Amino acid sequence: MPRPTATHLIGAGFLAVALLRVLPSAARAADAVSGFVRLDNGKDLSGWYAARWNGRPTGDLTGWSVVDGAIHLDSSQARSHLFHRKTFPPNVVIRLQFRAGRAADSGLNLHGKQFQVRDYPSAGPKRYALAAKPAGQWNDLELDITNGIARITLNGHVIETAWPIGNDSNLGLGLQREIGMFDFRNIRIKVKKSARNRLDVRRSVFGKTSDGTSVDLYTLSNAHGVRAKVMTFGATLIAVEVPDRRGQLVNVTxxxxxxxxxxxxxxxxxxxxxxxxxxxSGAKFVLDGVEYRLEANARGHHIHGGRHGFHKRLWRAVPERRPDAAAVKLRLRSPDGDAGFPGNLDVTVTYSLNNENELRIDYTATTDKPTVINLTNHAYWNLAGAGSGDVLSHRLLLHADHYLPTDARKIPTGEIRPVKGTPMDFTRPRPIGSRIDQVPGGYDHCYVLNKRPGERFSLAARLDDPGSGRTMEVWTTQPGVQVYTANGLSDRFGVGGRRYGPRHAVCLETQHFPDSPNKPLFPSTVLRPGQTYREWTVHRFGVRR
Structure with a gap:
């Protein structure tokens, strides 16, 4: 085989240079065909500007340069972060390569929120370290963002499945000044079509009753993979699947x-x-001079509509596909005299899920005779996941300065008492278990929500689980919320082989006050012909990092 001559080597050198010139343009052409736009040009910092973390320009590019076709960061010299002038919507794919020096640390600013690209020596979460290449080697990073929720892949390994970016859409992509030497190159972005059409509702058969009647299950889903499941028996919410800080979805009810x-x-x-x-109280009330006697199913009192209340009825359901939500509408007629209540009552309950991870429950009802009504949903919440244990470490905030004290049978005395200085006080976030032993039997009390004059829809509660990072806000039109810490929950119930037990959940039942028909100073629960009962509650789910 002939040995290469100087002419051959010189020719090869020209070929290499030519390839270096051709390949970037070929890559740009391929990007254009695939819909990607290149943010770095491999020559200078055109299109980029120096700024503070909030995007406010500083004009100081010290420490930032372009070396061998890559944006180079020398953190020992840099005093600002680097932002691109091109903003991006919450539906994009971002691809880039990065290379970290020894003991280097940097990240991305995504609409005001930091994503830690590399964090030496620990390399951030363990799954990041397992996916990352050693210092000095190039890494491939992809962020597939749908409605502000990113699926993140590092060198072919999925390291985040549902990571929420920030909310400042006025910011372009930012590169963080942190520690050590860092390089970025081939920074590309592609705008996706809106994912609003990924809202969906599907019907399936959940089972059959003893007489062969089908009970249907409606699954509502959004663009982030959040799902809510509702069955027609009892109009029951049987699942709300939301992500934790690592993107893991579990059922939290x-x-x-x-x-x-x-x-x-x-x-x-x-x-x-x-x-x-x-x-x-007493399983009776007087309305317009007429006494109505109700089913006494709680030691001489009436509770929750009786033994065969709405939770044991088969509701009629219709799915609804809206531009802004996936929904299912359920209807029920409660006949005159049902459990002793007057009037034919026509009830509609609608569950809807949107792309802001909000589960909304709307309640409406009409009657043909004067009656009383108080509807709620009795979900048991455990943000660590159903069957994971107790919720005593969950932190609870209640937007309520007062509560209703009760007698030994949990009937309100009529007093509205301040929570300040008592174990009933959740006006700032506290672990549920921090003072529960000071409350005989645990929490099972109705709180009076703070409402400004004329205010209808307002915050009722915030709940968060420090372990998973999951959070839930409850907003409602109702005047009260019953807080029940599942004190009597039995281990004869469970799911997936995991048994429940006392205080394995907390109920936040938005409602009117207990025994309002017999307490004239409480907000009225009377509904008359020609009127429409209308209340709604929103559960807003999120993640605390």
Whole structure:
């Protein structure tokens, strides 16, 4: 084989230079065909500007340069971060390569929120370290962002499945000044079509009753993979699947495995409660001079609509596909005299899920006779996941300066008492278990929500689980919220082989006050012909990093 001559080597050198010139342009052409736009040009910092973390320009590019076709950061010299002038919507794919020096640390600014690209020596979360290449080697990073939620892949390994970016859409992509030497190159971005059409509702058969009647299950889903499941027996919410800080989805409301388990009886897991949620003293009330006697199913009192309340009825359901939400509307007629209540009552409950990870429950009802009504949903929440244990470490905030003290049978005395200086005080976030032993039997109390004059829809509660990072806000039009810490929950109930127990969940039941029909100073629960009962509650889910 002939040995290469100088001419050959010189020719090869020209070829290499030519290839270096051709390949970037070829790459740009390929990007254009695939819809990607290149943000770095490999020559200078055109299109980029120096700024503080909030995007405010500083004009100081010290420490930032272009070396061998890559944006180079020398953190020992840099005093600013680097932002691109091109902004991007919450539906994009971002691809780039990065290379870290020894003990280097940097990240991306994504609409005001930091994503840690590399964090030496620990390399951030363990799964990042397992996916990352050693110092001095190039890494491939992809962020597939849909409605502000990113699926992130590092060198072919998925390291985040549902990572929420920030909310400042006025910012372009930012490169962080942190520690050591860092290089970025081949920074490309492609705008995706809106994912609003990924809202969906699907019907399936959950099971059959003893007489062969089908019970349907409606699954609502959004663009982020969040799902809510509602069955027609009891209009029951049997699942709300939301991500934790690592993107892992679990069901955060207590449920049972099968329809047969529900038919055997249960403590109202996720069911709609009516006609009257909570207690009515003496199982009777007077309306327009007429005394009505109700089913006494709680030691001489009435509770939750009776033994065969709305939680044991088969509701009629219709799916709804809206531009802004996936929904299912359920209807029920409660006949005159049902559990002793007057009037034919027509009830509609609508569950809807949007792309802001908000689950909304709307309640409406009409009657043909004067009656009383108080509807709620009796979901048991555990943000660590159903069956994961107790919720005593969950932090709870209640937007309530007062609560309703009760007698030994949990009937309100009529007093509205301040929470300040008592273990009932959750006006700032506190672990549920921090003072629960000071409350005989645990929490099972109605709180009076703070409402400004004329204010209808307002914050009721915030709940967060420090372990998973999951958060839930509850907003409502109702005047009260019953906080129940599942004090009597039995281990005869469970899901997936995991048994429940006392205080394995907390109920935040938005509602009117217990025994309002017998307490004239409480907000009225009377509904008359020609009027429409209308209330709604929103559960807003998020992640605390």
């Amino acid at each position: 207590l449920a049972l495995d099968s329809l047969d388990d529900y038919l055997k009886g249960h403590p109202l897991f996720g069911s709609i409660v009516g006609r009257y949620a909570n207690r009515i």
